[in-house]
Amino acid sequence: MDTHEIYRYAKQWIVEAGERIEKSFKETLDVETKSNRNDLVTNMDKETEQFFIKKINETFPNHKILGEEGFGDELESLKGVVWIIDPIDGTMNFVHQQRNFAISIGIYEDGIGKIGLIYDVVHRELYHAIKGEGAFLNEAPLDKLQEVPVQNAIIGVNATWVTANRRIDPAILGALVKDVRGTRSYGSAAIEIASVAAGRLDAYITLRLSPWDFAAGLVLVEEVGGVASTLRGEKINLLKQNSVFFSKPGLHEAVLKDYLKDGNW
């Protein structure tokens, strides 16, 4: 694949899609719920995914597309070139705040992350990377991530996981939350993972994400020397829901060992 050509198109389309989303603020949104009353989807999520599918099909007819809203392909493998797209990550923020949402696009070839793009539309911040060629926030190169001890770390974590829930004993992450310098919750996994890549957060932890939530972020974080795994320290699977733990080096090993007990929970 001609990675640079794909990168140029993808950057152009993501900015154009962002402009269309911003224009929609003046119009009435059509909001529906999906799996539960807090799982929102709007006409703009669907229209934005269809915008990308049309562009990709016209320009790269051999590429496959995995999109959150389901207008792309049904994939059983990651063979070939696959675009993994979340047209609006942080839909609840989009609906309630008109900010703090992002478009997320990860482009993989035979399962290897080649391009990561996360566009924080309202703040006009485009995080982008080509594997092996560095990561950027708009024009500025992102620095390699340095080690940080737990007590100096700011971690992204949602309060869901330190209160009673179906996936983890709240005491486990509760202990970590007590020991770190601070916690943040932005409501868009893509922005939280991009923030780890940019050094604005030291780590991001969550118990359930889908491939479109983290596909782009994985490329960005690995490009700056960050570490990514599930909360049990396993490799993240791009075709399934996963728990995820994106982190600066050092902090990742320490948290797995001292709080997550190397997956023993």
Ligand code: 2AM
């Ligand atoms: P979304 O806005 O694209 O749905 C909120 O904490 C973050 O979790 C958002 O990035 C949101 O993505 C994602 N999210 C919300 N519900 C989810 C679900 N049922 N499964 C996986 N990720 C989800």
Ligand code: CA
């Ligand atoms: Ca979404």
